[in-house]
Amino acid sequence: MSATIVRVVLMVLAFINFRDEEYRLPREMLEKAGYRVVVASTRTGLATGMLGLKVPVEKLLEEVSAADFAGLILVGGSGTPVLYEHRKLQELVREFVSRKKPVGAVCLAPVILVRAGVLKSRKATVYAGAAGELKKAGVSYCPEPVVVDGLIVTADGPQSASSFGQAFLQLLSAPAR
Numbered sequence: 728m729s730a731t732i733v734r735v736v737l738m739v740l741a742f743i744n745f746r747d748e749e750y751r752l753p754r755e756m757l758e759k760a761g762y763r764v765v766v767a768s769t770r771t772g773l774a775t776g777m778l779g780l781k782v783p784v785e786k787l788l789e790e791v792s793a794a795d796f797a798g799l800i801l802v803g804g805s806g807t808p809v810l811y812e813h814r815k816l817q818e819l820v821r822e823f824v825s826r827k828k829p830v831g832a833v834c835l836a837p838v839i840l841v842r843a844g845v846l847k848s849r850k851a852t853v854y855a856g857a858a859g860e861l862k863k864a865g866v867s868y869c870p871e872p873v874v875v876d877g878l879i880v881t882a883d884g885p886q887s888a889s890s891f892g893q894a895f896l897q898l899l900s901a902p903a904r
Contacts, residue, residue, distance in 0.1 A: 744806030747776035753892035793822035803834020817843040829898035
C-alpha cells in the first residue's frame with residue numbers, strides 16, 4: 728500500500744496583528760499549487776491583520792498535529808511576540824522538524840523557531856529588529872530576504888512574502904526525504 732500524500736499546509740498566525748501579506752501571498756501560492764491551507768491560532772474566529780485583513784481561524788494550536796500536514800508556515804507581524812513562549816506551538820514546530828516536514832517562518836516568526844530550539848547551528852533570517860534574538864541563540868544570522876537551511880525557510884518581512892512562498896513551495900515539492 729502506498730503512503731498517502733498529505734496536500735494540506737498548516738499556517739499559524741497571531742490572532743491580532745499578523746502581517747496580511749505574509750499570510751495572503753504564500754496562501755495564494757499554495758492554493759494555486761493544489762494545497763489546502765488550514766489556519767490555526769490561540770483562538771478561533773476571525774483573526775485580524777495589521778492592515779485589516781480578516782482571516783477565519785479553523786483550529787486552536789492545541790488541536791493540531793504535524794502528522795496531518797505536509798508543512799508548517801508561521802506568519803509574522805507585530806502580534807507575533809504573543810506566540811514566542813507558546814509551549815504547544817514550540818512542541819508543534821519540533822514535531823514538524825523531527826518528521827522532516829518543511830517549516831517556514833517570516834518576519835518576527837523565526838523567533839518562535841529559536842524558542843523551540845530548532846535553529847541552533849543553522850542559518851536563518853528574521854525581521855532586522857529581532858536579529859539579536861537569533862545571534863544570542865547561536866543561529867548564523869544572514870541579513871538576506873530569504874534563507875533556506877535544510878527544510879527550514881525563513882524570511883525578513885512582508886517585502887519578501889512572495890519569495891518566501893516560492894521557497895516554501897520548493898521544499899514541499901522536493902523528492903521524498
